Amino acid sequence: QVTLRESGPALVKPTQTLTLTCTFSGFSLSTSGMCVSWIRQPPGKALEWLALIDWDDDKYYSTSLKTRLTISKDTSKNQVVLTMTNMDPVDTATYYCARGAVVAAPYFDYWGQGTLVTVSS
Amino acid sequence: AIRMTQSPSSFSASTGDRVTITCRASQGISSYLAWYQQKPGKAPKLLIYAASTLQSGVPSRFSGSGSGTDFTLTISCLQSEDFATYYCQQYYSYPPLTFGGGTKVEIK
Numbered sequence: 001q002v003t004l005r006e007s008g009p010a011l012v013k014p015t016q017t018l019t020l021t022c023t024f025s026g027f028s029l030s031t032s033g034m035c036v037s038w039i040r041q042p043p044g045k046a047l048e049w050l051a052l053i054d055w056d057d058d059k060y061y062s063t064s065l066k067t068r069l070t071i072s073k074d075t076s077k078n079q080v081v082l083t084m085t086n087m088d089p090v091d092t093a094t095y096y097c098a099r100g101a102v103v104a105a106p107y108f109d110y111w112g113q114g115t116l117v118t119v120s121s
Numbered sequence: 122a123i124r125m126t127q128s129p130s131s132f133s134a135s136t137g138d139r140v141t142i143t144c145r146a147s148q149g150i151s152s153y154l155a156w157y158q159q160k161p162g163k164a165p166k167l168l169i170y171a172a173s174t175l176q177s178g179v180p181s182r183f184s185g186s187g188s189g190t191d192f193t194l195t196i197s198c199l200q201s202e203d204f205a206t207y208y209c210q211q212y213y214s215y216p217p218l219t220f221g222g223g224t225k226v227e228i229k
Binding site for chain 2: 037046047048049052060061062063064066096098105106107108109111112113114
């Protein structure tokens with residue numbers, strides 16, 4: 001059974017760095033072709049893809065946010081970590097991690113429940 | 122970046138209706154398109170990938186079609202549990218992966 005769970009702070013202050021952890025089970029990120037992405041959704045708005053890391057440790061980022069994002073993985077812990085620097089109130093959103101079973105064609109078959117991050121002083 | 126445009130952004134329908142949602146890509150994406158359903162307060166759920174392949178466990182009243190730039194999601198007989206927001210996503214070219222703006226299906 002594949003599961004993913006996001007964890008991290010619910011509230012961050014402007015200019016701070018956000019660190020989110022995706023802990024997953026039921027698959028291995030060392031399996032060829034596997035990948036995990038972070039996707040966010042501001043309240044009442046559409047989904048926005050942020051970053052992806054694959055089994056081979058290749059990393060891909062949103063064009064508009066790439067200077068602020070870092071994605072990494074710890075295969076032994078079944079975790080993927082996303083850091084986002086210089087947080088702003090417009091970054092308030094629910095942040096999801098999701099599994100892509102085929103990095104060459106990354107659609108997302110399993111998602112975490114999401115974690116709401118509010119940016120406010 | 123490939124821009125995904127969904128239409129309509131929202132509409133009302135009744136149970137039993139046949140409904141169609143459209144997704145248009147700003148450039149050709151072959152069949153590298155997925156559809157998701159999202160209910161309030163929940164994570165998106167994969168319905169269809171490769172434009173027309175039904176994800177395991179998804180009811181057969183859902184179907185997808187299209188290739189290139191124009192795609193449709195059809196629900197053949199709308200059920201009460203289908204009232205939700207639907208998103209398309211292209212995975213033909215990345216980064217970035219891109220989603221459509223969503224289509225909200227509401228009860229008439």
